[in-house]
Amino acid sequence: MRASKACYAAPMSETNDRAGEERYEPAILEPKWQAIWEERRSFVATRTPGKPKFYGLDMFPYPSGSGLHVGHPEGYTATDIVCRYKRMRGCDVLHPMGWDAFGLPAEQHAIQTGTHPRDTTASNIATFKRQLKSLGFSYDWTREVDTTDADYVRWTQWIFLKLFQRGLAFQSEVPVNWCPELGTVLANEEVIDGKSERGQHPVVRLPLRQWMLRITAYADRLDAELEGLDWPETKGKQRHWIGRSEGAEIDFSIEGHDATMTVFTTRPDTVSGVTYVVLAPEHPLVAAITTEGQRDAVNAYIEVTKSKSDIERTDLGKTKTGVATGAFAVNPINGDKVSVWVGDYVLAHYGTGAVMAVPAHDERDHAFAKTYGLGIVPVVRRTDGKAHDFDASAFTDDGESTVLRSHANVGEGVASAEVRKQTVAWLNGAGKGRAKVTYRLRDWVFSRQRYWGEPIPIYFPVDCDGDPRLDGAEFKVRFDKPIAVPESELPLRLPELEDYRPGQDPAGPLARARDWRFFQQDGQWFARETNTMPQWAGSCWYYLRYVDPRNVEEIFSQDAYDAWMPVDLYVGGSEHAVLHLLYARFWHKALFDIGVVKHAEPFVKLVHQGMILGENGEKMSKSRGNVINPDDVVKSHGADSLRVYEMFMGPLEAVKPWQTNGVEGVRRFLDRVWNLGVAARKSTSNDVDTETLRAVHKTIKKVTEDIDGLRFNTAVSAMMILVKQLQALPSVPQAAVEPLVLLLAPFAPHIAEELWERFGHADSLTCAPWPTFDAALCEDAEIEIGVQVNGKARSVLKLAKDESQASAVEKALEDAKVKAHTDGKAIVKIVYVPGRILNLIVK
């Protein structure tokens, strides 16, 4: 009878450990193998000359207080499978893990409880680590990094200094959402109707001194060098975010002023259709050119604008507002005088903060012109000769020129692209314009008024009489004279604080650590920067530190870099598609420019795992009460079941709901594998019949190809099919089960190791050679092919792979079901694709 039956039913009286011997008990064997791997240092990454390398990277987690959720192991299992597979294929593998441990929650917890963020972080890390280890991931834990660790912070600060020295880190006054009540700067999303999302406290837009990183200097390369990366749709998102846009800057002189306003446009072909121009409310020219008569109206408008958040200002649904300055500008292409307006639909931070308005060919200008009764002058017509109703809407597509009043002397009927070229050439010659590429990407605000982050390694001279640390001392920090902390003094550590609250001062909590902040040198007082770095800083380069994490001399050795970089596979959530992945690429390129790294791009292949939803199809969250805790799954069914289930749920990239019954199904599958192993050891014969051998080879082929393509769901399915087939054998040969165990090993490493050991192998299978398949055995000599009559499936025939058409048709016509549809009719056409289909067309 069934092997499974024997194993459950028949007690082996001579074993005193019957359960352990005969039953699949993940709770026993999973910890056993985890201990063995650790003891044998199975996953410590080392390089052997001549062997290929593989760097499989997970996005390291923020160790939150709530521990791991089932979303984490999804991506982690995927990379672990590939890494284990690569080891079996003879690669040296680097598969590290660490902690993105700076961040707000630990600081908030500190404010509420007084617990030092370091303590909170340490205990959260301990929990995460225990949970990750219980899942049997093949991480090289000797390379663990923690972004809050002083040895790590040292190099984060070191990179900052490199950026500072190259002018890529600088200070700037930028308007931010400052909430005095909360004592911090808020992100735009955190501000609703001018009040803080949490607590409803008033928020003001106020210019604050901030550290900025000049990511815009890399805009072109960040855009261009996406080409060639094996990344998903993320490339498009980054391109959009960078927002490269080709156009021209055009100068409009202001009548009666010795000033010009420069606009950026992508449509220089429409300059002759300009009927007014608009400045952003923040534009410096506004005050200078506004006429007396309009001054009050303009000032009032600017005041209203200031109180609006970015989100309100950019709400597309609202009608566009603006007010005339009373001034006039001269259109350089035809000398027309057009009115100058102020309108908040013009963004101060994009282009030049000023636009030329062509209502005939731009929807926004059209809407504005309709509101204020401004002119609409068409200068582009459709190429198909059809008329366009310019009163109703703008015509924004390219077309061909109408008769233009243009000094550039562009003719009629010229294609828009050509008009652009000629216009820019003329403007250029006249010194009134130039071709220009603009990017939407803005420089990166890099400072936070927080405690739990990397201190920025900069200090400033202080003007003061006496000791600035004393209560009530008067002093002035010379922010205009930033000085880099010497590399030899890194890491610059955080001071101990009793109170982590931000306080009223935009300088942040570190400003209260006066003994830390101020120091004296040669009689001169200095003050340290009291802003800290944002959480992104540590994650910008952690993948580099993994190659040489304990190096105290350098950020990493060149040998270590050469051994492992670049990252071959990077898996993580798509929520990091733009920010983290763009920031990291930026740092990498900056490091590339100073010769620290040798590749222009760090991550060769990128994959985003899809979110796992709760059983009700909603996002998992405590408030929805649909959270699945991986610890519970490990306890009830084991880590292997969890791993295999998460891979079996569907394509890695897909969003998919959790089904507890599904885990049970996978558990049954592993039970069957176990039973096969037990049956194989009892089997008297080790002969594998041809049919079984074919099945084994087909499965090897399928699983191998599916792992290479990251199609883990269908790989699991293939193994299930093989198990079913092996189960049906009267006697299960070990020679057929062993390849299955090897195929299963990357997915369910614990059960695989246990069976492997029981099969008598002394060495762990972590480096056992991956099974190979014989292509000839993967193809059946006889294949069932569908037989259609007039395109409708009527029957199935077993034919030789290369059966001749004549023979195939002859056999088909003998088939009763086919006959029923062909009798008495003439065959007018035969479509025969050997091994695939036979289609008889009859009349």
Place this chain on the structure above:
RNA sequence: GCGAAGGUGGCGGAAUGGCAGACGCACUAGCUUGAGGUGCUAGCGGGGCGACCCGUGGGGGUUCAAGUCCCCCCCUUCGCACCA
């Protein structure tokens, strides 16, 4: 509005242009079991007693043959949203 990915049984999902629904879950029946929320066997898209007919969001088209390719439309999810 723009961009991307999708729409296949009761559910998760499979299908180089070639028998739609692999594999798993749930469900049904039978066997096993002292019992079972176990194990095994069989069935399981819809309609029809049946031969058959209809079925991959909707509508057209290409083809001997379409879930798959082309055109139009609808819907869902996720990004981005006045970027001149």
